Amino acid sequence: MTPIDLPCGTQLDFSGPPLVMAVVNCTDDSFYAGSRNKTIDDALRRAFKAEQDGAALIDFGAESTRPGAAYISAEEEKCRLLPVIENFRKQSSLPVSVDTRKSEIASLVLDAGADVINDISALEDSPEIAQICAKHNAAIILMHKKGVPSDMQNKPYYNNVVHEVVNYLVGAAKRAEAGGISPHRIILDPGIGFGKRTQDNLDLISHFDIIAALGYPTLMALSRKTFIGDVTGRDVPERLAGTIAANAYSLFMGAHIIRVHDVQEAVDLVKIFHAISERK
Numbered sequence: 063m064t065p066i067d068l069p070c071g072t073q074l075d076f077s078g079p080p081l082v083m084a085v086v087n088c089t090d091d092s093f094y095a096g097s098r099n100k101t102i103d104d105a106l107r108r109a110f111k112a113e114q115d116g117a118a119l120i121d122f123g124a125e126s127t128r129p130g131a132a133y134i135s136a137e138e139e140k141c142r143l144l145p146v147i148e149n150f151r152k153q154s155s156l157p158v159s160v161d162t163r164k165s166e167i168a169s170l171v172l173d174a175g176a177d178v179i180n181d182i183s184a185l186e187d188s189p190e191i192a193q194i195c196a197k198h199n200a201a202i203i204l205m206h207k208k209g210v211p212s213d214m215q216n217k218p219y220y221n222n223v224v225h226e227v228v229n230y231l232v233g234a235a236k237r238a239e240a241g242g243i244s245p246h247r248i249i250l251d252p253g254i255g256f257g258k259r260t261q262d263n264l265d266l267i268s269h270f271d272i273i274a275a276l277g278y279p280t281l282m283a284l285s286r287k288t289f290i291g292d293v294t295g296r297d298v299p300e301r302l303a304g305t306i307a308a309n310a311y312s313l314f315m316g317a318h319i320i321r322v323h324d325v326q327e328a329v330d331l332v333k334i335f336h337a338i339s340e341r342k
Contacts, residue, residue: 158178
């Protein structure tokens with residue numbers, strides 16, 4: 063897998079251990095209370111702690127996409143994000159991803175030093191994000207979802223979830239390439255929990271090797287999500303063990319990046335996984 067050269071001067075290098083992406087929410091309404099940050103300083107402290115714990119990149123977000131959440135305005139998103147990114151970039155060269163679906167925000171955060179746009183709409187909401195990323199030589203994460211966060215869990219249904227998600231992601235990658243983004247700067251995410259039932263999420267994880275075989279870097283973002291609670295009977299604060307188990311299987315099936323709330327534990331998981339994998 064070709065490394066991705068980033069605007070900050072570093073790389074996402076897939077030749078070694080899988081990468082850990084740290085979730086840093088610049089908001090106080092995330093589904094997981096432990097990841098909420100009410101102030102700029104709170105978000106910065108969490109980001110620097112994630113870097114210290116071994117995260118390979120930080121994913122900043124200011125618009126909650128939990129089931130039932132409403133979208134916020136671009137102005138509010140900008141006010142939450144920009145001070146955090148600008149201050150983090152002044153003190154760190156660690157790759158920065160920003161979770162946004164708005165072209166205005168994508169342009170602003172890339173100008174402020176971000177390297178990756180994590181678009182849960184896969185360019186459907188703002189197709190011009192492709193040209194913005196291409197201009198900045200930034201990477202993009204394209205995610206599958208059905209519906210929007212406010213209604214995506216209202217009885218979602220698939221005939222064949224793996225087939226449908228794979229076809230969607232292939233189409234999304236083609237849209238990104240048509241917009242000027244180099245294929246090796248495109249990362250694919252199946253969108254665990256986004257308009258999917260528990261059985262859909264389990265099917266996607268168990269067949270993730272099909273997505274990994276498409277030739278693009280892949281990301282799995284399942285940290286503490288509802289399907290883990292459905293399987294284990296655990297509430298959100300008690301889903302760390304389930305998260306680690308699901309991430310371990312995802313790595314086995316070819317995930318290049320895991321997006322997590324609990325960085326230290328995920329880094330340990332990756333170290334053990336890589337050490338064992340190297341013995342083959």
